[in-house]
Amino acid sequence: MRGQALKGHLDLLLLAILADGARHGYAIIDELRQRSDEAFDLPEGTVYPALHRLQKGGYLTSEWTEVQGRRRRTYRLTESGRGALGEQRAAWNEFARAVGSVLKGVPWPDTP
Amino acid sequence: MAGYTLIDGYIDTMRGQIRWRRDLDDVVAEMKDHLYSAVETRLARGLEPVAAQRVTLDLFGEPRVLAAVYASTPNGGIAVPTTSTVRAGLFALVSGALWLVASLVNVLTNVQSEDWQIYYAIFSAAVLVAGVLGIFVLVGLNNRLGGLGIAGTAGVIVFGVGVALSIVAWAVPLWMAVQGVGLLIFGLAAMRRRIAPSSPILALTYGPLLGVAVFFGITFAELGPTDSYGDYELAWIIGNTVGLAFIAIGFLGLGRWLRTEEPVDIDQTDLPVAA
Numbered sequence: 609m610r611g612q613a614l615k616g617h618l619d620l621l622l623l624a625i626l627a628d629g630a631r632h633g634y635a636i637i638d639e640l641r642q643r644s645d646e647a648f649d650l651p652e653g654t655v656y657p658a659l660h661r662l663q664k665g666g667y668l669t670s671e672w673t674e675v676q677g678r679r680r681r682t683y684r685l686t687e688s689g690r691g692a693l694g695e696q697r698a699a700w701n702e703f704a705r706a707v708g709s710v711l712k713g714v715p716w717p718d719t720p
Numbered sequence: 721m722a723g724y725t726l727i728d729g730y731i732d733t734m735r736g737q738i739r740w741r742r743d744l745d746d747v748v749a750e751m752k753d754h755l756y757s758a759v760e761t762r763l764a765r766g767l768e769p770v771a772a773q774r775v776t777l778d779l780f781g782e783p784r785v786l787a788a789v790y791a792s793t794p795n796g797g798i799a800v801p802t803t804s805t806v807r808a809g810l811f812a813l814v815s816g817a818l819w820l821v822a823s824l825v826n827v828l829t830n831v832q833s834e835d836w837q838i839y840y841a842i843f844s845a846a847v848l849v850a851g852v853l854g855i856f857v858l859v860g861l862n863n864r865l866g867g868l869g870i871a872g873t874a875g876v877i878v879f880g881v882g883v884a885l886s887i888v889a890w891a892v893p894l895w896m897a898v899q900g901v902g903l904l905i906f907g908l909a910a911m912r913r914r915i916a917p918s919s920p921i922l923a924l925t926y927g928p929l930l931g932v933a934v935f936f937g938i939t940f941a942e943l944g945p946t947d948s949y950g951d952y953e954l955a956w957i958i959g960n961t962v963g964l965a966f967i968a969i970g971f972l973g974l975g976r977w978l979r980t981e982e983p984v985d986i987d988q989t990d991l992p993v994a995a
Contacts, residue, residue, distance in 0.1 A: 656790075
């Protein structure tokens with residue numbers, strides 16, 4: 609699936625992954641890949657500006673630690689982030705239900 | 721910790737591409753942690769070192785694309801230094817110096833009874849040229865910040881009206897108030913971007929209107945002696961000088977920042993769709 613499919617939904621996916629607990633960037637991206645069965649092929653590096661934007665918006669906090677001689681930033685969901693996740697999840701469910709209703713009953717075309 | 725030549729080369733390239741960021745070291749450290757972690761995972765799965773690095777870099781993205789994403793703003797603009805923003809920095813330095821001259825000459829005009837006409841001529845020329853240059857500075861700053869939308873455009877237009885009014889140089893509180901409103905609109909939008917250094921932006925956003933407030937505060941409090949026009953001398957000396965000095969500080973600070981940045985070559989077409 610092209611990265612274009614993610615447009616507008618990346619924030620929701622990142623918040624959802626962090627809802628299970630704090631993670632550093634690589635672990636977040638790895639989890640995103642695993643949960644989506646490697647469906648999203650956006651450049652991994654583009655996830656970091658999105659994380660920074662969410663932190664700037666108050667949805668995430670981060671802290672630095674040192675692991676194997678490297679500095680590592682770990683992100684954690686804030687209360688505000690948890691609230692935003694709930695709202696965005698509800699909006700997505702509503703959207704998916706509406707699209708599903710329209711498609712229901714429409715015969716699937718033969719796969720070429 | 722082993723070094724990875726390809727990864728280290730990539731990190732050096734990225735460091736150059738996003739060198740304008742104030743949090744450069746943090747961004748690079750985070751990138752390095754990701755790339756090294758990914759390579760170590762692939763090595764543990766049995767990949768050869770060079771192959772592990774190549775796969776990792778392919779998945780991470782091209783430096784040019786990532787640099788554009790790091791520079792993108794909420795309204796879809798690209799906030800990077802360019803040759804035109806560096807040029808705006810030079811204009812800002814000249815403008816700031818002229819505002820400084822104007823603030824000093826303003827004092828001399830009001831305290832020297834002799835030669836006041838010469839001082840007034842210098843003052844008139846300084847504020848007009850400084851104002852016109854200031855318009856170019858705001859346009860350059862607007863570009864540097866990735867575009868401030870309606871607030872940026874409105875701020876520049878209102879400031880420009882104030883500059884036009886400064887042809888009547890002696891009406892300082894009038895044109896400074898108009899310029900101040902323009903700078904307030906522009907400055908508040910610029911502050912939200914958190915890219916430009918805060919001190920000069922603060923000086924430009926609130927300084928001119930503070931000067932106008934001091935002017936009218938002294939006038940309404942009827943402090944000190946009045947001149948032959950019935951105006952309060954302290955209002956003209958202190959109020960106007962405060963406003964002029966803050967504008968000078970603001971433009972000089974912006975000039976120092978914009979002038980010292982190295983321009984980069986990134987445009988809108990480098991942005992990936994998911995950014």
